[in-house]
Amino acid sequence: MADQVGFVTMGDAKGQIGELPSIGVGMLGYAFMGKAHANAYRKLPYIMWPPPAVPRLVAIAGRNESAVQEAARRYGFEGYYTDWRQLVADPRVQLFDNGGPNDAHAEPCIAAAEAGKHIICEKPLGRTAAEAKQMLDAVQKAGVKHACAFNYRFVPAIRQARQLIEQGALGQIYHFRAVYLQEWIADPSFPMVWRLRKENAGSGVLGDLGAHIIDLARYLVGEPKAVNGMLKTFINERPLGDGSGKTGTVDVDDAFLAMVEFENGAIGTLEASRFATGRKNHQVIEINGSKGSLVFNLERLNELDVHLNDAGPREVQGFSNVLVTESYHPFWSNWWPHGHIIGWEHTFVHELHHLIDAIVNDKPIDPHGATFVDGYRAAVICDAIELSSRENGARVAIEY
Ligand SMILES: NC(=O)c1ccc[n+]([C@@H]2O[C@H](COP(=O)([O-])OP(=O)(O)OC[C@H]3O[C@@H](n4cnc5c(N)ncnc54)[C@H](O)[C@@H]3O)[C@@H](O)[C@H]2O)c1
Numbered sequence: 001m002a003d004q005v006g007f008v009t010m011g012d013a014k015g016q017i018g019e020l021p022s023i024g025v026g027m028l029g030y031a032f033m034g035k036a037h038a039n040a041y042r043k044l045p046y047i048m049w050p051p052p053a054v055p056r057l058v059a060i061a062g063r064n065e066s067a068v069q070e071a072a073r074r075y076g077f078e079g080y081y082t083d084w085r086q087l088v089a090d091p092r093v094q095l096f097d098n099g100g101p102n103d104a105h106a107e108p109c110i111a112a113a114e115a116g117k118h119i120i121c122e123k124p125l126g127r128t129a130a131e132a133k134q135m136l137d138a139v140q141k142a143g144v145k146h147a148c149a150f151n152y153r154f155v156p157a158i159r160q161a162r163q164l165i166e167q168g169a170l171g172q173i174y175h176f177r178a179v180y181l182q183e184w185i186a187d188p189s190f191p192m193v194w195r196l197r198k199e200n201a202g203s204g205v206l207g208d209l210g211a212h213i214i215d216l217a218r219y220l221v222g223e224p225k226a227v228n229g230m231l232k233t234f235i236n237e238r239p240l241g242d243g244s245g246k247t248g249t250v251d252v253d254d255a256f257l258a259m260v261e262f263e264n265g266a267i268g269t270l271e272a273s274r275f276a277t278g279r280k281n282h283q284v285i286e287i288n289g290s291k292g293s294l295v296f297n298l299e300r301l302n303e304l305d306v307h308l309n310d311a312g313p314r315e316v317q318g319f320s321n322v323l324v325t326e327s328y329h330p331f332w333s334n335w336w337p338h339g340h341i342i343g344w345e346h347t348f349v350h351e352l353h354h355l356i357d358a359i360v361n362d363k364p365i366d367p368h369g370a371t372f373v374d375g376y377r378a379a380v381i382c383d384a385i386e387l388s389s390r391e392n393g394a395r396v397a398i399e400y
Helices: 032-047 065-075 084-089 106-114 129-142 156-167 205-220 346-360 372-390
Strands: 022-028 054-061 079-081 095-098 118-121 146-148 173-181 224-232 237-239 247-249 255-262 267-273 282-289 292-297 303-308 320-323
Touching: 022 032, 022 084, 022 346, 032 054, 032 065, 032 346, 054 065, 054 084, 065 079, 079 084, 084 106, 095 106, 095 346, 106 118, 106 129, 118 346, 118 372, 129 372, 146 346, 146 372, 156 205, 156 282, 156 292, 156 303, 173 205, 173 255, 205 224, 205 255, 205 267, 205 282, 205 372, 224 372, 255 372
Parallel strands: 022 054, 022 095, 054 079, 095 118, 118 146, 173 267
Antiparallel strands: 173 282, 224 255, 237 247, 255 267, 282 292, 292 303, 303 320
């Protein structure tokens, strides 16, 4: 099957499949990430067939009873709790999935680890590196499996990019260039939300979008040695949006820039903003090496632009657009005939399948899945960029 190209039915019988085990899932939060994760738990048993275990959606925790009850019904959870402590104490829950805001990551994840649950927590793992370290210590002490939801590692084109780099197809890596640009708070009348408060979010776009490209830098190129950073807040006061006419203070960054020197000698730039008018979810990565380059654009996630110095006659040298949808491309044999593209939500199917396989079959989550180690390291790098910005762009060494 792996080498089959063109039309494949994906409906082949896989033979003697016995009874499938199940794994009890308890989820915190039912909004954006809750929906993305619930969608993936529902899909993964039949798309990633045969699944290592069928997710049993035990309960969702939220604070508002009628809303969490409706979410449980909508996403197919058996029940709900209005306090995450009840969820963590539920013996049916084997995997705790934390899709809450950043200030609801540490305490519930640490409690879940102490209760012996395996955990996946959304990024950024903690609001600071110190908080992320407490979470890492807790899961390591408990000996549970732990994943940090850096889902872009599970885009087929990103996994393919990593394979190309590992195979040496790009040669020695010189440059990593990443931007992650959105526009959703550019309007000054956009109200205060938890993402704009340091107390809730830890940082602004740095920990939100920056953490993703920091993780991809580590995944694709390697460990950073040092960073220089600049953070900027463009709009400091915003309406509370509660009808009171009052405003609240934005105490996190709206945009950041960083220079990175990697341990392997490569250099990089990172930039993220929520003020990039016209940009929706523009995550673009370019990597240049001695033998070639690649470009990835999240809004074209089935594609990878690849240039190889010695591919073909010089008259046609340049970037080729590769549709990463062949059955021999990463993850693809589970999906559709080539060219029948997949979307952003399917990265979560791959991610949660990988996690459940690791739990059920006692496999490591790293190097392809991100763990709390990766969540902690991304937080160290975020803190270093913030420190550099406070010190007028001074170079800050990365020490884990
Ligand atoms: N991997 C990604 O691509 C990605 C994308 C968006 C967000 N995220 C991360 O996911 C997390 C959640 O973000 P979101 O966009 O889903 O936020 P959101 O505001 O849409 O949803 C947060 C949910 O948590 C609930 N909640 C808040 N406090 C709670 C508490 N104390 N107990 C129980 N429930 C509580 C809210 O009611 C809501 O259901 C954040 O850490 C964010 O950084 C990751």
